[in-house]
Amino acid sequence: MIRSELIQKVADENPHLYQRDVERIVNTIFEEIIGAMADGDRVELRGFGAFSVKKRDARVGRNPRTGEAVDVEEKHVPFFKTGKLLRDRLNGK
Amino acid sequence: MAGKTLTRMDLSEAVFREVGLSRNESAQLVESVLAYMSDALVAGESVKISSFGTFSVRDKAARVGRNPKTGQEVPISPRRVLTFRPSHLMKDRVADGNRK
Numbered sequence: 001m002i003r004s005e006l007i008q009k010v011a012d013e014n015p016h017l018y019q020r021d022v023e024r025i026v027n028t029i030f031e032e033i034i035g036a037m038a039d040g041d042r043v044e045l046r047g048f049g050a051f052s053v054k055k056r057d058a059r060v061g062r063n064p065r066t067g068e069a070v071d072v073e074e075k076h077v078p079f080f081k082t083g084k085l086l087r088d089r090l091n092g093k
Numbered sequence: 094m095a096g097k098t099l100t101r102m103d104l105s106e107a108v109f110r111e112v113g114l115s116r117n118e119s120a121q122l123v124e125s126v127l128a129y130m131s132d133a134l135v136a137g138e139s140v141k142i143s144s145f146g147t148f149s150v151r152d153k154a155a156r157v158g159r160n161p162k163t164g165q166e167v168p169i170s171p172r173r174v175l176t177f178r179p180s181h182l183m184k185d186r187v188a189d190g191n192r193k
Contacts (some may be wrong), residue, residue, distance in 0.1 A: 001133040002141045010122065021112050023156045025122050032099070032107040032146045034183050038190030041097040043104075048127045049175075053187055076191035078146075078184060080177035089135045090150060090173040 037078055047085035054079045101127075134175060146179040 003026070012021040033043050036043040037053050044050040053076050080088075105120040114122070130140050130148070139149040151171050158169040179187075 001130070001138050003143050003145075006126065006129055006140070008144070008146065010125050010174060014122070024112055025119075026106050026126060028107050028111045029104050029123060029126055030142055032104050034145065034186055036097075036099045036103075037183070038186045039097075040191050041099055043099045045101055045104075048131060049177075053191060057192075062185060069106075075188050078179040078187045080148075080179075082175040086131050086134070086175065090175060 028074050040076075045083065049083040049086060050081050052079050052081070053077070137173075142180075144180050144182045146177055146183055148175060148177050150175055 007019075007023050007026050010026060011017065014022065017025075023075050031076050033051055037051055040053055042050060044053040052080050056075050056077055058074040059072050062068065063070055101120065101123055105116065105123045108114070108119040108122055109116050112119075132138050134148055134150055137150055139147060141147045153172050153174055155171045156169050158167050159165065160167055
């Protein structure tokens with residue numbers, strides 16, 4: 001399923017809404033999640049999962065082609081943990 | 094880093110502000126989006142949201158695990174797990190936003 005198919009499903013379920021409003025609604029949800037993580041916040045959606053930010057410490061990496069050592073700065077990466085309900089549903093429980 | 098936790102309520106509040114719908118309907122729409130995504134995943138489909146990321150379902154084979162506390166061997170049955178791969182845009186925005 002891709003974004004446009006998700007929008008279509010929500011639009012079909014809500015015939016009283018304009019398609020462009022459904023697009024804005026769906027886009028707002030994803031944008032809000034990214035914005036929260038960019039602020040260092042977590043987004044916890046019970047039953048679905050939680051988005052959070054993990055810190056990766058600075059390290060000395062290596063250029064895989066040349067073998068040369070390079071300093072890699074500390075950075076923050078997005079992380080998603082599946083919620084219990086969804087994990088159980090994936091396994092037919 | 095602020096370290097707040099947002100919930101469904103914050104997402105529906107954002108939808109409420111963005112489109113002129115009632116709070117109740119905004120909350121229902123957030124629920125719908127999560128339900129359609131969950132249903133697709135449970136059906137074994139991947140969910141690809143451009144500029145956000147990709148959720149995919151992977152099958153894990155059975156293996157023998159070990160209770161790290163007691164060292165006792167325990168069988169782990171085959172299972173399906175969900176993985177999320179963030180888009181480059183999400184990675185960049187999260188990295189930039191959290192840089193000191």
